[in-house]
Amino acid sequence: MVLKRCIAIVLVLMLALLCACSGGNQAANVESTHSLQPTESITDMPADITTTDITPTPTSTSADNADKYYREKYNITDETFTNIKQDNSFFFDIDGNGRMDEIIVLKSDTGDSMPRLMLIIENERGIASTQGFDYEPFGYKTQLADVDGDKQQEIVVNICVAMTGGWGGYLSKVFKYQDNKIVELFSSQNIIDIRFDTGFEGKFIDGKQFQVSNRFTGYKAKFKLLEEYGFYTADGKLPNDVDYTAMFDSFYTFEPVDIDNDGIYEISIAQYTSVNGHTDAQGAALSIIKYFPKNKEWKVIKATFVQTFDEANTAWWKN
Ligand SMILES: [Ca+2]
Ligand SMILES: [Ca+2]
Numbered sequence: 001m002v003l004k005r006c007i008a009i010v011l012v013l014m015l016a017l018l019c020a021c022s023g024g025n026q027a028a029n030v031e032s033t034h035s036l037q038p039t040e041s042i043t044d045m046p047a048d049i050t051t052t053d054i055t056p057t058p059t060s061t062s063a064d065n066a067d068k069y070y071r072e073k074y075n076i077t078d079e080t081f082t083n084i085k086q087d088n089s090f091f092f093d094i095d096g097n098g099r100m101d102e103i104i105v106l107k108s109d110t111g112d113s114m115p116r117l118m119l120i121i122e123n124e125r126g127i128a129s130t131q132g133f134d135y136e137p138f139g140y141k142t143q144l145a146d147v148d149g150d151k152q153q154e155i156v157v158n159i160c161v162a163m164t165g166g167w168g169g170y171l172s173k174v175f176k177y178q179d180n181k182i183v184e185l186f187s188s189q190n191i192i193d194i195r196f197d198t199g200f201e202g203k204f205i206d207g208k209q210f211q212v213s214n215r216f217t218g219y220k221a222k223f224k225l226l227e228e229y230g231f232y233t234a235d236g237k238l239p240n241d242v243d244y245t246a247m248f249d250s251f252y253t254f255e256p257v258d259i260d261n262d263g264i265y266e267i268s269i270a271q272y273t274s275v276n277g278h279t280d281a282q283g284a285a286l287s288i289i290k291y292f293p294k295n296k297e298w299k300v301i302k303a304t305f306v307q308t309f310d311e312a313n314t315a316w317w318k319n
Helices: 063-073
Strands: 003-007 020-024 034-036 084-092 101-108 116-123 126-129 140-145 154-162 169-178 181-187 200-205 209-214 220-224 246-257 266-275 280-292 297-306
Touching (some): 140 246
Antiparallel strands (some): 140 154, 154 169, 200 209
């Protein structure tokens, strides 16, 4: 199984922006995670997933009819969720009762405002759905993994929502299907748009070095700067009036990984790290978060920093 991830890369040539997709196979050996992207073929699904019983699509392909069809079928009352299309659909026994559930991703192309996604689970007991959440057409990845240890799979979604800044903006979510409802276990942005804190801090320091630390794990390291910066004095000192504090962007990697092989999945995160308004890339801040169901809490349990971006896809936590 080949997993793909969409990374919006901004090459800061002043105003030049570029959005690109890159591939990776980090979870290729993980049997119980499954990946399906909107552009991937149905053969990417695990063998045990039924593909014959696909929900009938509307008889007419006109946008109005599709919108009406899905609105009625899934009882969508959200008026901001307009021009509805089905973007993706696959079958998996998500509640482990021996019967297939259909997992559906609906897309709303709203025209002027931010497009939205909605996740639906349909089975013999009815229909469960999320609220619409933001989306830009730069790609998203859906994976299944048990993060809370109840042997049922949660839905792990990473969505590229913007192509501005660093490696683009990502919205990362984990949903659990419980009591015929879809419950959000994790969101990288909270309702007032503050990002989940992975605990990293970093800054330029004297000696032309980048100092980075993680206050949750105690990780601390210094790196020689990748390039010369003119604002350092001749003897390598940083002027007092310059504040070069690092920014840690959204999660361009958000991958279920079972780092301790106990069957319960942790999540691997990578954040583009830069200083001085995204222009001075310093590397990737890597962390592992784990869900503690008793306290309904996510905690950072491992952290490191690398001066490349490729290493974000290797099993760095084994070191
Ligand atoms: Ca679970
Ligand atoms: Ca584990």
